[in-house]
Amino acid sequence: MSQSVLVLAIIAIAVVGFGLGRAKVVSKQERLHSLPRYYGTFVALCAGVPAFAVMLLWVLFAPIIMLQPIFDQITPDMIPEGGAASLIMADISRLSDGLITAQEAGLIDPAAIGAPVNLTVLGEMLGQAGVILGSEIQDSTLILALEMVERTQTSHTLLVVVTLATALIGLATGYMRVSPRFWARNMVERAYLGLLILAAGVAIFTTVGIVLSMLFETINFFGLHDWRDFFFGLNWAPSFQDDSELAILPLLWGTLYISIVALFVAVPIGLFAAIYLSEYASRSVRSFAKPLLEVLAGIPTIVYGLFALIVFGPFLKTWFGDGGFLGVNWMSDARSVATAGIVMGIMLIPFVSSLSDDIINAVPQALRDGSYGLGATQSETIKQVVLPAALPGIVGAILLAASRAIGETMIVVLGAGAIARFSANPLEALTTITTRIVSQLTGDGDFNSPETLVAFALGLTLFVITLGLNIIALMIVRKYREQYE
Amino acid sequence: MTDAVHKTSLFVQNDSTKRRNAAEKRFRLFGKAAITVGLLMLVVLTYTIVSKGTGAFQQTFITLQVELLESKLDKKGNRDIEEMKKVSTFGYAPLLKTAIETTVAAAGIETSLKSKDMAQILSDSAAAQLRDRVLADPLLIGQTVEFRLLTNSWIDGYLKGRVTRESIANNKNVSVEQLDLVDALVAQGIVEKSFNLSFITGSDASDKRPEAAGIGVAMIGSFAMMMVVLALSLPIGVAASIYLEEFAPKNWFTDVIEVNIANLAAVPSIVFGILGLAIFINTMHLPQSAPLVGGLVLTLMTLPTIIISTRAALKAVPPSIRSAALGLGASKMQSVFHHVLPLAAPGILTGTIIGLAQALGETAPLLLIGMIGYIATNMPETVSDALLAPNSVMPAQIYEWAKRADPAFYERAWGGIIILLVFLITMNTLAVILRRRFERRW
Numbered sequence: 071m072s073q074s075v076l077v078l079a080i081i082a083i084a085v086v087g088f089g090l091g092r093a094k095v096v097s098k099q100e101r102l103h104s105l106p107r108y109y110g111t112f113v114a115l116c117a118g119v120p121a122f123a124v125m126l127l128w129v130l131f132a133p134i135i136m137l138q139p140i141f142d143q144i145t146p147d148m149i150p151e152g153g154a155a156s157l158i159m160a161d162i163s164r165l166s167d168g169l170i171t172a173q174e175a176g177l178i179d180p181a182a183i184g185a186p187v188n189l190t191v192l193g194e195m196l197g198q199a200g201v202i203l204g205s206e207i208q209d210s211t212l213i214l215a216l217e218m219v220e221r222t223q224t225s226h227t228l229l230v231v232v233t234l235a236t237a238l239i240g241l242a243t244g245y246m247r248v249s250p251r252f253w254a255r256n257m258v259e260r261a262y263l264g265l266l267i268l269a270a271g272v273a274i275f276t277t278v279g280i281v282l283s284m285l286f287e288t289i290n291f292f293g294l295h296d297w298r299d300f301f302f303g304l305n306w307a308p309s310f311q312d313d314s315e316l317a318i319l320p321l322l323w324g325t326l327y328i329s330i331v332a333l334f335v336a337v338p339i340g341l342f343a344a345i346y347l348s349e350y351a352s353r354s355v356r357s358f359a360k361p362l363l364e365v366l367a368g369i370p371t372i373v374y375g376l377f378a379l380i381v382f383g384p385f386l387k388t389w390f391g392d393g394g395f396l397g398v399n400w401m402s403d404a405r406s407v408a409t410a411g412i413v414m415g416i417m418l419i420p421f422v423s424s425l426s427d428d429i430i431n432a433v434p435q436a437l438r439d440g441s442y443g444l445g446a447t448q449s450e451t452i453k454q455v456v457l458p459a460a461l462p463g464i465v466g467a468i469l470l471a472a473s474r475a476i477g478e479t480m481i482v483v484l485g486a487g488a489i490a491r492f493s494a495n496p497l498e499a500l501t502t503i504t505t506r507i508v509s510q511l512t513g514d515g516d517f518n519s520p521e522t523l524v525a526f527a528l529g530l531t532l533f534v535i536t537l538g539l540n541i542i543a544l545m546i547v548r549k550y551r552e553q554y555e
Numbered sequence: 556m557t558d559a560v561h562k563t564s565l566f567v568q569n570d571s572t573k574r575r576n577a578a579e580k581r582f583r584l585f586g587k588a589a590i591t592v593g594l595l596m597l598v599v600l601t602y603t604i605v606s607k608g609t610g611a612f613q614q615t616f617i618t619l620q621v622e623l624l625e626s627k628l629d630k631k632g633n634r635d636i637e638e639m640k641k642v643s644t645f646g647y648a649p650l651l652k653t654a655i656e657t658t659v660a661a662a663g664i665e666t667s668l669k670s671k672d673m674a675q676i677l678s679d680s681a682a683a684q685l686r687d688r689v690l691a692d693p694l695l696i697g698q699t700v701e702f703r704l705l706t707n708s709w710i711d712g713y714l715k716g717r718v719t720r721e722s723i724a725n726n727k728n729v730s731v732e733q734l735d736l737v738d739a740l741v742a743q744g745i746v747e748k749s750f751n752l753s754f755i756t757g758s759d760a761s762d763k764r765p766e767a768a769g770i771g772v773a774m775i776g777s778f779a780m781m782m783v784v785l786a787l788s789l790p791i792g793v794a795a796s797i798y799l800e801e802f803a804p805k806n807w808f809t810d811v812i813e814v815n816i817a818n819l820a821a822v823p824s825i826v827f828g829i830l831g832l833a834i835f836i837n838t839m840h841l842p843q844s845a846p847l848v849g850g851l852v853l854t855l856m857t858l859p860t861i862i863i864s865t866r867a868a869l870k871a872v873p874p875s876i877r878s879a880a881l882g883l884g885a886s887k888m889q890s891v892f893h894h895v896l897p898l899a900a901p902g903i904l905t906g907t908i909i910g911l912a913q914a915l916g917e918t919a920p921l922l923l924i925g926m927i928g929y930i931a932t933n934m935p936e937t938v939s940d941a942l943l944a945p946n947s948v949m950p951a952q953i954y955e956w957a958k959r960a961d962p963a964f965y966e967r968a969w970g971g972i973i974i975l976l977v978f979l980i981t982m983n984t985l986a987v988i989l990r991r992r993f994e995r996r997w
Contacts, residue, residue: 133840160843259888263802269794270803273815273862276855280826283833339589346586363593368983369600370916372950373972376957380965381603416596423593447575449582470821477823479919480950484957504825504919511832511923529829533822540821 076125076230083237084118090241091248104255112254115261116244121237128229136221137163140214158211165215166222173219280533287526295520300527306490306506308521316524318531320490324500328411328486329475331496335415336475337468340422347423348430349452360427367420371480378413378485379405390497401497403487408496410485414478421471429463429547430456462546469543473536479504503528604972611970614751614766615711617677617740621654622699623689634693644682651677651685651704664739668732676733678705680760680767706746708765708963710737714748717962754970759931759952765963768956770971772931776846776946777915777978779935783850783942784857784914789907791854792861793896799862800869801891820859827856828920836924844925844945852920857910864906868899901993908986912979918950928955949975 091113092106102109137159144158248254292300295316303317343363347356383404388394390401433456441451457464487499488509510525517523568576625632627646629639655677656670666673681704688702689695709729712718714737723729740746757769795812803809831852835841841848872895880890931947947955949971956968 130839134838137840159840163840255886259886262888263798266794266798266802269791270798270812272791272795272855272858273812273819276819276830276858277815279834280822280830283830283838284826287833339592342585342589343593346583346590350583350586351590359590359594362597363590366593366597366600368912368979370918370950370975370979372916372918372953372957373600373604373976376953376965376968376972377600377603379957380607416593419593419596447579449579450575452582473821474823477825479823479825480954483919484954504823507825507829508919508922511829512925512927517837526829526833529826533826536821536823536826537818540818544817 080121080237084114087113087117087241094248095250098250100250102250103253108254108258109248111258113244117237117241120240121233124236125233132225136225140218162215166218169219284526284530287523288530291523291527321503323492325502328407331411332414332475335412336418336422340419343423344426348427364420374413374417375480375484378409382413383409403499405487405499406497407500410482414481418471425467426464429460433459466543466547469539473539477536483508503532608969608973610715610966611754613748615706615714615748616703617706617746619654619658619702620699621650621702623696625697628696644686647682647685662743666736676706676710678707678766679764705766711766768967770952772934773947773949773952777948779846779941780849784853787854788857788861792858796862796865800866816859816862825919827852828923831924842943844930845943846946847942848924849921849926853914857914860910861907865903868902872898901989905986905990908982912982921951926951928952
């Protein structure tokens with residue numbers, strides 16, 4: 071019985087439960103507390119919800135319990151040069167999937183394989199079943215795959231039995247409880263409320279998941295690598311010998327430098343755009359310029375990345391590079407702090423302008439009128455009355471933009487380069503935390519090496535920095551909002 | 556008051572007024588300049604995308620009469636597919652050489668090139684094109700069949716103006732004689748540029764064959780992933796918003812949820828990728844690079860967006876609706892599900908579409924769970940394949956092409972962006988139409 075059939079079976083049981091529960095109260099010919107369908111729904115929920123919960127938990131956690139012992143049996147000598155245990159694991163699961171398919175198709179005769187497994191015979195049978203064994207599959211892998219087949223099948227039988235039993239027991243319990251005086255609607259609504267709360271809880275699970283997943287791997291990392299080098303070292307130089315230097319400071323420098331360049335572009339443009347749109351622009355200008363500016367925020371970052379790499383970087387180079395228009399040779403590569411920073415700044419313009427616009431609009435008109443009454447011009451009013459009143463909100467908006475700049479990935483991956491160093495020249499390449507996370511986790515290194523695990527420590531740092539910025543920004547914005555309400 | 560004190564009229568500007576008015580003008584100008592810069596950037600981006608990307612939708616093809624010799628392709632002559640499959644693409648290469656030599660000769664073009672160099676203008680995948688066609692229809696063997704084959708990316712670039720005679724001075728892949736030959740073939744209509752459907756429907760190709768690369772498989776990957784995101788994030792997001800907006804008491808638990816949602820909305824997307832890698836792949840052993848896992852990761856990422864807009868939509872439904880329902884004896888749950896939710900539906904849908912559009916353009920978290928561009932080589936055949944088999948998504952495919960540092964691939968990256976943006980614009984337009992058409996002002 072496959073999982074989809076199992077799901078259908080549970081649904082069928084629940085539907086039967088609905089019919090039974092409804093029929094039971096309707097047949098009694100008494101005054102009912104709730105509408106008949108609520109009795110049916112109650113029984114259906116009793117049958118379906120626990121069964122689905124069991125199934126979901128099983129599907130989520132059974133692989134962990136089931137696969138871990140097999141994963142632990144992978145010995146270092148099974149792993150080929152430059153490979154990873156996870157690749158072997160992938161081989162094993164592919165093989166075991168193939169074995170199960172072949173077995174279901176009747177192409178493998180368990181008796182012919184024999185109790186001490188005859189691997190040659192098995193290989194031939196698999197070949198007939200269309201499961202291709204890679205040349206590098208070793209006997210040990212095959213044995214583990216067979217063990218996995220056995221475990222998968224046991225787990226699956228158990229799943230079917232336990233789930234169906236839960237559904238039937240639930241059906242029986244629900245049916246027994248239903249009677250015309252039973253407050254079915256209230257019970258059903260309570261169950262619905264439970265589901266709603268569960269859905270709202272996903273946000274908490276996600277945060278907990280983020281923190282825990284990164285925390286565990288970060289602890290693993292600090293078990294393999296000196297924490298002092300990570301926090302206080304000055305070099306980023308991963309190597310495949312055991313002498314990697316993995317310090318966050320040069321990456322942090324690159325991240326902050328590029329973010330600051332981005333903010334230098336985004337804040338003046340965004341702020342002036344917001345001021346113009348909210349204070350000067352006519353209705354028609356505003357109604358077409360504001361949505362168009364916001365389009366900039368809706369463009370995927372990969373587009374900005376490509377623009378930085380192919381158009382803007384080379385453009386900068388024609389001015390500052392060797393033989394450029396300015397006659398200086400300051401730029402050796404199209405990828406640089408300025409390339410990534412300025413393009414990122416363009417992306418951030420609408421973040422600054424939209425938020426600031428809302429905040430400037432929230433400043434009461436009375437403040438402006440008072441200022442005009444004293445003879446101030448419009449710009450004087452803005453500079454001396456409106457902006458000071460809106461300042462906390464604008465600072466909040468800028469901090470949110472800064473947090474976005476720090477966490478931005480694709481623009482810096484394509485536009486900033488890959489050199490970790492402390493350089494103050496905006497026309498040189500630097501690298502950032504996000505860039506290194508991508509390159510460390512998409513490379514083919516061993517997952518349990520410090521060079522890979524460092525990505526989790528970097529991710530956690532990034533999470534903490536952006537979280538801090540967001541919290542401060544939200545606090546400032548919230549505090550400000552209370553003033554005029 | 557005497558004239559000695561007030562020498563000037565209010566209607567004549569003195570220095571201070573002039574200064575202040577100039578400052579006012581300057582300030583206004585800064586504002587206008589800022590808007591202009593912003594809009595100009597939008598124009599520059601659009602122009603770049605269109606001008607660099609449209610080339611990818613055109614491809615250079617050469618029409619050749621290829622004689623499918625039985626002696627090369629099916630030596631025993633029994634048309635057994637299994638035996639014919641043993642003839643690799645190398646077995647087809649000589650046929651192409653002969654074909655191009657005869658075509659050139661028949662067209663009366665004089666060239667000093669040998670047949671090997673003439674065949675070099677064909678794509679590396681031309682032989683595979685031939686082989687696929689023959690294996691699909693073995694009866695063609697022995698006949699002379701007309702084929703429309705891809706030329707290599709240098710020739711394609713030459714016809715599109717990307718490659719010039721000057722720029723290939725030290726290039727081993729293409730020579731000036733070959734370009735002369737191509738010019739002659741173009742004049743005869745044998746080589747021509749035409750619409751390239753396989754860019755939209757095809758799969759990624761290896762580094763050496765930019766001319767054969769397409770974004771179709773990655774598009775299916777994106778689509779499968781979007782379906783997962785929609786199926787999960789809409790019900791969960793709506794349920795969560797209903798709870799928070801309509802039922803939640805003001806207590807610490809609700810506060811914790813609210814703070815969490817606000818923060819998750821601002822967590823960098825790459826962090827969600829790390830979460831997906833650590834939990835879905837390393838702990839739960841879900842398949843790597845699968846659109847299902849990508850969908851799970853992006854669901855978590857889009858949930859805050861959907862929750863925030865759904866709550867706004869629910870909040871916009873006036874309390875009188877709820878009161879009326881409650882007054883007629885509906886329970887709280889009934890008033891929400893029967894009355895408030897249907898009225899908020901357009902707003903919820905709008906928010907969901909915008910959330911999905913955001914997810915469609917996301918790259919970084921998907922790279923971390925292995926949905927890298929070069930994986931998108933096989934068109935999935937079943938629904939479960941589309942969800943579970945390794946695949947990529949459009950933005951990751953574009954990133955992969957951008958990384959290959961070859962102008963021919965850059966052109967494809969921009970072309971991919973056009974397709975991606977067409978999807979995004981469609982989705983956003985749909986959202987705007989929904990809002991205009993169905994949103995009620997109370």
